[in-house]
Amino acid sequence: xxxxxxxxxxxxxxxxxxxxxxxxxxxxxxxxxxxxxxxxxxxxxxxxxxxxxxxxxxxxxxxxxxxxxxxxxxxxxxxxxxxxxxxxxxxxxxxxxxxxxxxxxxxxxxxxxxxxxxxxxxxxxxxxxxxxxxxxxxxxxxxxxxxxxxxxxxxxxxxxxxxxxxxxxxxxxxxxxxxxxxxxxxxxxxxxxxxxxxxxxxxxxxxxxxxxxxxxxxxxxxxxxxxxxxxxxxxxxxxxxxxxxxxxxxxxxxxxxxxxxxxxxxxxxxxxxxxxxxxxxxxxxxxxxxxxx
Amino acid sequence: xxxxxxxxxxxxxxxxxxxxxxxxxxxxxxxxxxxxxxxxxxxxxxxxxxxxxxxxxxxxxxxxxxxxxxxxxxxxxxxxxxxxxxxxxxxxxxxxxxxxxxxxxxxxxxxxxxxxxxxxxxxxxxxxxxxxxxxxxxxxxxxxxxxxxxxxxxxxxxxxxxxxxxxxxxxxxxxxxxxxxxxxxxxxxxxxxxxxxxxxxxxxxxxxxxxxxxxxxxxxxxxxxxxxxxxxxxxxxxxxxxxxxxxxxxxxxxxxxxxxxxxxxxxxxxxxxxxxxxxxxxxxxxxxxxxxx
Numbered sequence: 001x002x003x004x005x006x007x008x009x010x011x012x013x014x015x016x017x018x019x020x021x022x023x024x025x026x027x028x029x030x031x032x033x034x035x036x037x038x039x040x041x042x043x044x045x046x047x048x049x050x051x052x053x054x055x056x057x058x059x060x061x062x063x064x065x066x067x068x069x070x071x072x073x074x075x076x077x078x079x080x081x082x083x084x085x086x087x088x089x090x091x092x093x094x095x096x097x098x099x100x101x102x103x104x105x106x107x108x109x110x111x112x113x114x115x116x117x118x119x120x121x122x123x124x125x126x127x128x129x130x131x132x133x134x135x136x137x138x139x140x141x142x143x144x145x146x147x148x149x150x151x152x153x154x155x156x157x158x159x160x161x162x163x164x165x166x167x168x169x170x171x172x173x174x175x176x177x178x179x180x181x182x183x184x185x186x187x188x189x190x191x192x193x194x195x196x197x198x199x200x201x202x203x204x205x206x207x208x209x210x211x212x213x214x215x216x217x218x219x220x221x222x223x224x225x226x227x228x229x230x231x232x233x234x235x236x237x238x239x240x241x242x243x244x245x246x247x248x249x250x251x252x253x254x255x256x257x258x259x260x261x262x263x264x265x266x267x268x269x270x271x272x273x274x275x276x277x278x279x280x281x282x283x284x285x286x287x288x289x290x291x292x293x
Numbered sequence: 294x295x296x297x298x299x300x301x302x303x304x305x306x307x308x309x310x311x312x313x314x315x316x317x318x319x320x321x322x323x324x325x326x327x328x329x330x331x332x333x334x335x336x337x338x339x340x341x342x343x344x345x346x347x348x349x350x351x352x353x354x355x356x357x358x359x360x361x362x363x364x365x366x367x368x369x370x371x372x373x374x375x376x377x378x379x380x381x382x383x384x385x386x387x388x389x390x391x392x393x394x395x396x397x398x399x400x401x402x403x404x405x406x407x408x409x410x411x412x413x414x415x416x417x418x419x420x421x422x423x424x425x426x427x428x429x430x431x432x433x434x435x436x437x438x439x440x441x442x443x444x445x446x447x448x449x450x451x452x453x454x455x456x457x458x459x460x461x462x463x464x465x466x467x468x469x470x471x472x473x474x475x476x477x478x479x480x481x482x483x484x485x486x487x488x489x490x491x492x493x494x495x496x497x498x499x500x501x502x503x504x505x506x507x508x509x510x511x512x513x514x515x516x517x518x519x520x521x522x523x524x525x526x527x528x529x530x531x532x533x534x535x536x537x538x539x540x541x542x543x544x545x546x547x548x549x550x551x552x553x554x555x556x557x558x559x560x561x562x563x564x565x566x567x568x569x570x571x572x573x574x575x576x577x578x579x580x581x582x583x584x585x586x
Binding site: 012 | 295296297300301302304305308309311312314315318319322323325327396397400401
């Protein structure tokens, strides 16, 4: 998928809400900078679940919310504020709002102001050498991250295949389908889980992404699995770098970097569930090398 | 409906075609001039039927067509050229095209060029004092046309009610529902027909809008009607100013000005059908006055 297809498909996702479509198209057109990636209808974590924002600029950590009529009852304003605080607390992101109940001139004025905020943020990042131009060719390419030396959760990193994620850590796979792979550090496993109930597994990630729980649906199997991992029976690791299998918002499958997690044995004894806690939001990448299998 | 609602609803009509949505939104946003009216999916007359253009600027007489993949087979290119020539011949309008098969940069370049053409046209009209600012409040108000002194087909004039059309010609109706009304010139009838088969009538307008045909479905009634009109039995008129009942493209009912027509008795004898030929594309308006009923 090239930028043309990507941008046009992202914008087309606004089609069922005419105000949202107007605001999102207008911001993108007036910003008029295709070195900036957009994501429409971005899921964000909040304390009591997930929220959806209307437009997200990952490089700028800025979300846009289009406030339509239903936002302006007294209760909803309160809920919106809680929701906004949640998103900001959990992600450190900023949220800018457009109130489409206002007059046409006022809406367009608010959009102009938002575009200025975005432009200021871009200039600021560039001045501090923190700006990374959106390159749709390279953003899924392991070499990009090998060259960068790390993968950081703030960069919204995802790969199209398990092998691409593996190849950021010394591998040179042409094909790789397993949910686990070795890491240059023999204490660490590369893990590619589905973080929702699937098949015989009940896996979950907390809304702040700091805790992953893992268990087998079958009580006996869960017990065996838990013991095997805790006791490192089959050379199991207690550290895992996690790329969760997710649906991208254009319907594509992606393996999204979630961080490095470590087993908390104490907490894991409860209900035969393994509890993994995030220890790092940034991990080192490795050039292709010989790895011990 | 205010400009906000109008513009946003017009843009929302592009929602089922993602390239069209991108191009139409982007042109409107980059032109960024809400003194300019837009119409999406505008019907235009052509020699063999009607065509739909993706975006129309009535004040500028310019249409935009978004060329997607299907336009580029050899036959379609030919058909497109014929279609374009037809539209230009019939309406005198200009058509600008955006080829969305091209690269993203090229598409955006084409859109930039189109915006420049639109801006040049606006400047030209302003310089020649031919620019009429889009005013959504006044465009349906009879007083606008009384002040202007005329109604011209090039101004795309339509009214929301029959009474509003009537009140451009000396009336001061609060309510009026009939399909005919008097005109200050007693030789002329104001006519508000449905120009398609409806009820017991088969009315039609030619694609170039120059000829209206009128007949009753029932042969006997058609004969009686034709004779009555031709012989002016009930003080019938042979001149009619026509406002055709149409659906506006946001689903609203409108009475659209088509011109002044005159009965061609010679042609009318054929098949008991009355044939009205357009004689004027501009008609005089009148201040409120006493009219003979």
